Every structure is written in C-alpha cells, then in structure tokens.
Amino acid sequence: MGSPLSSTITETYLQYFEELLVKHWLESKEIIFYRRYFDDIFITFDQRRINIDMINNHLNKTIPHLEFTHTIEENNTITYLDLNIQRDTQNLLLSIHRKPKQTDITIHYTSNHPVQHKVAAYNTYIYRMLTLPITKQAQQKSGTSFVQQPPTMDIY
Secondary structure (H helix, E strand, C coil): CCCHHHHHHHHHHHHHHHHHHHHHHHHCEEEEEEEEECCCCEEEEEEECHHHHHHHHHHHHHHHCCCCCCCCCCEEHHHECEEEEEEEECEEEEEECCCCCCCCCCCCCCCCHHHHHHHHHHHHHHHHHCCCEECCHHHHHCCCCHHHHHCCCCCC
C-alpha cells in the first residue's frame, strides 16, 4: 500500500500537466474535446491541424518519466473505459463495452458479506444503464449479460 496522499499528489500533477500542455491546444482548437478519468484520456482533435503522433511525441518528450500511448478508432469505433463510442455522421453512439475476459461474477447471495456489498455491483450496472445515453438495443444487449436468476432455495 502506498501513502494516502498518492492520489492527491497524482491528481495535482495531472492538473498541472493539463494546464501546461493541453490548455493551449484547446484554446487554439487543435484539440476539440479533452476528458480525463484518472489516467485514461479521451481526445478528439482537428486532423487538418494536428495528428496523434504529434500529440503523443510532444507529451512523451515533455514528460519523459510518463509514457503516453494511444489507441486509434477502428471502423469509426473506439473503446474508452467501459464504453464503446461509435462515430456516426451526426452523432456519437454509446454502448457498454465488456472486455472479452470479463466474467460478470458477483458476490454470491448466500455468502456472509453484508447485503450492501452483494447488491452493489447490480446497483452499479443498473445505474449505469439508466443514466448513460445509450440506445434501447444497447441496453438490452448489455443488460442480459448480468441479470441472472438466483437458484431456488428451500427454507425449512
């Protein structure tokens, strides 16, 4: 375990980094959209003015002790965190992304864990599905993988 201050120091450093390196790209409209969740960054940029290699090289050269890598969209789709983001002509279409090795295993209902722990995963799945602007088709596709019927249990 690390120091409790680690996350605060990291967040402060990343905010400094954003102010130093990203702000001018946003102001010049070379980068159109920038969002960061911890160490995952989502960027859309104007390809006529800048490219991914320029961004990546500049970041890696300026901050040599951090390694920035990138993922490029394929078939107008990219994965960010647990979302598939598909670019349409006018819109972005969102759906929930599941890694191929995801097991969807949660705490068994007969375990000795507190009830809050048992239902936390389901509450998170349901909250995410209801609050994300995803299509009904994407909701049904992602919803079927985590809704499981508990086995019947006879009580004497």
